Amino acid sequence: MRKIMACLDVGSESVKCVVGEMVKKKLNILAVADAPSKGVKNGLVDNPNLLLEPLRNVIQKCEEIIGLSIKQMIVAVPANEAVFSVVTGTIKITNEGNMIDGKDVIRVVQKAIKSKKDENLEYISMMPTSFSLDDNRIVKDPKGLTSKGLSVRGVMISTPKKNIYPVLACLERLNIDVVDIVISSIGDYFEFKEKEYDKGVTAVIDLGDQKTTMAIFNKGVLTNTKVLSLGAQNIDNDISFIYKVNLNVAKELKEKFALAHKNMAQSTEMITVEDNTGRKLNINQLEISEVVMSRVLEILNLSKKEL
Numbered sequence: 001m002r003k004i005m006a007c008l009d010v011g012s013e014s015v016k017c018v019v020g021e022m023v024k025k026k027l028n029i030l031a032v033a034d035a036p037s038k039g040v041k042n043g044l045v046d047n048p049n050l051l052l053e054p055l056r057n058v059i060q061k062c063e064e065i066i067g068l069s070i071k072q073m074i075v076a077v078p079a080n081e082a083v084f085s086v087v088t089g090t091i092k093i094t095n096e097g098n099m100i101d102g103k104d105v106i107r108v109v110q111k112a113i114k115s116k117k118d119e120n121l122e123y124i125s126m127m128p129t130s131f132s133l134d135d136n137r138i139v140k141d142p143k144g145l146t147s148k149g150l151s152v153r154g155v156m157i158s159t160p161k162k163n164i165y166p167v168l169a170c171l172e173r174l175n176i177d178v179v180d181i182v183i184s185s186i187g188d189y190f191e192f193k194e195k196e197y198d199k200g201v202t203a204v205i206d207l208g209d210q211k212t213t214m215a216i217f218n219k220g221v222l223t224n225t226k227v228l229s230l231g232a233q234n235i236d237n238d239i240s241f242i243y244k245v246n247l248n249v250a251k252e253l254k255e256k257f258a259l260a261h262k263n264m265a266q267s268t269e270m271i272t273v274e275d276n277t278g279r280k281l282n283i284n285q286l287e288i289s290e291v292v293m294s295r296v297l298e299i300l301n302l303s304k305k306e307l
Contacts, residue, residue, distance in 0.1 A: 004030070006062065009076040009184065010051070010167055012040050013209035013232075017058035017073075019066055033061035042210050042229065043078035045166035052170055059174065072177045075167060076184045079213050079225035083121055083158045087112040090151040100142045100150055105131075108152045121158035122165075124181050127221045128154035155221055157183055185215035185225055193220075205303050207296075209233055214303050226306045228299070235295045242291055243283060244275040258288045260296055265289035 003022040008015070019031040035057040039050030059070055089112030093100055109126050117123070130138050133147035142150055168178055188204045189197075198220040206213040212228040232254070239250035239258070253273070259265045269285035 004066070004068070005074060006059075006070045006072070007074040007076060008055070008058070008167075008171075010040060010043075010045065010055075011037060011208060012043055012211070013037055015040075015051075015054040015058050017062045019062050019070070031062040031065035033058040033065075035061075043080060043208070043227075044163055045170070048166045048170050051167075052173065055170055056174060059176070070176065072179045073171065074180045074182060075164070075171070075178050076182050076187060077124070077159060077164045077167070078211075078227070079159075079183055079185050079215065080163055080211075080227050081160050082124075082183060082225050083118075084222070084224055085116045085156045085158070086153070087116050087126065087156045088151065088153050089113075089115060090149060092149055093147055098146045098148050100145050100147060102143060104150055105143060105152075108150050109154070112152050112154060113156055116156055116158075118158065120160060122161045122181070124157045124159055124183055125186075126154050126156045128152050129219075129221055130154075155223055157222065159183070183222065183225070185213060186222055188215065189217050189220075189222070203307050205300065207231060207299060212299055212303060214307055216307065228302060228306065230299050230302065234299075235292055238291050238295050239288065243273075243281060243288075244277070245273060245281070246276060249273055253283065253288060254292060257283070257285060258292045259285070260289075260292060262286060262289045262293050 004019065006017060006019045008017050014034045015037050016034045018029065020027045020029050035054040038054055039045055039047030045051055063070055089108050091104065091108045091111055093104055095101060109128065113123060113126055130140065130153050131142040132138050132151040133142065133145060134149045139145065164181060171178055185204060188206050202217045204215045204217065208231045210231045210233050212230055214226045215222060216224045235254055236247050236250045239253055240247050257271050265286040267284060267286040271283050273281055273283060275281045
């Protein structure tokens with residue numbers, strides 16, 4: 001049976017849908033679609049009615065590519081106001097020979113989650129850091145081992161219900177069932193993960209359109225996040241202000257002409273645009289890259305302080 005999964009990411013600038021298929025433990029991407037966001041501010045939905053159109057567009061595009069109807073999705077949610085709690089749980093093993101199986105692992109994780117349930121928060125995931133057996137053995141994976149009891153310690157991630165329920169409501173109106181929810185930062189980590197990252201503490205910085213998200217991973221486990229209200233739109237504003245061009249022109253200059261670091265820019269490279277008065281304006285690539293670099297450095301320095 002084919003294992004095909006669809007995932008949705010709702011951002012301030014765009015809505016993205018990705019469809020992939022697991023083949024021999026590898027993910028093959030089957031379809032990707034994106035559309036400009038509507039009704040989203042700082043990564044959170046403030047007008048669900050406006051969001052319906054881009055959601056419908058990206059889902060339909062992916063359905064056309066793969067030739068199948070999408071009925072279920074995984075949803076990536078922002079880290080805004082995410083809550084991280086250390087949780088523990090213990091259960092008795094009643095299987096024949098006290099052999100631990102996958103069902104026991106699920107039971108002990110569920111026991112740990114229930115110990116920290118909050119009515120105002122929606123549970124997102126629980127990332128186990130260790131399992132303990134009755135002879136004080138600490139293991140990463142207890143399946144197949146024998147013990148009269150099983151304990152787990154881990155980090156539970158929750159987020160305010162108000163941050164995710166509007167997206168879930170929109171998908172329900174489109175007859176889409178949400179089968180899982182994930183914090184976007186986890187996807188960022190696994191996109192760039194190297195083996196050595198799981199041995200220590202790693203920071204991930206995601207510079208988005210309206211916000212920048214910092215995430216801390218301790219041996220591969222997400223332990224905290226922080227969101228800054230600064231992003232790519234601030235770069236657009238800088239370019240617009242300095243060169244007296246509208247925001248659409250500023251955004252195009254940022255994406256297609258300017259560079260993030262001035263050392264890679266060419267002082268002889270020029271582009272001509274119209275400013276807000278209709279006057280022709282010649283812009284030097286080195287100069288505009290200095291503008292971009294200044295703001296990027298500010299965001300990264302602030303992120304470093306937060307980390």
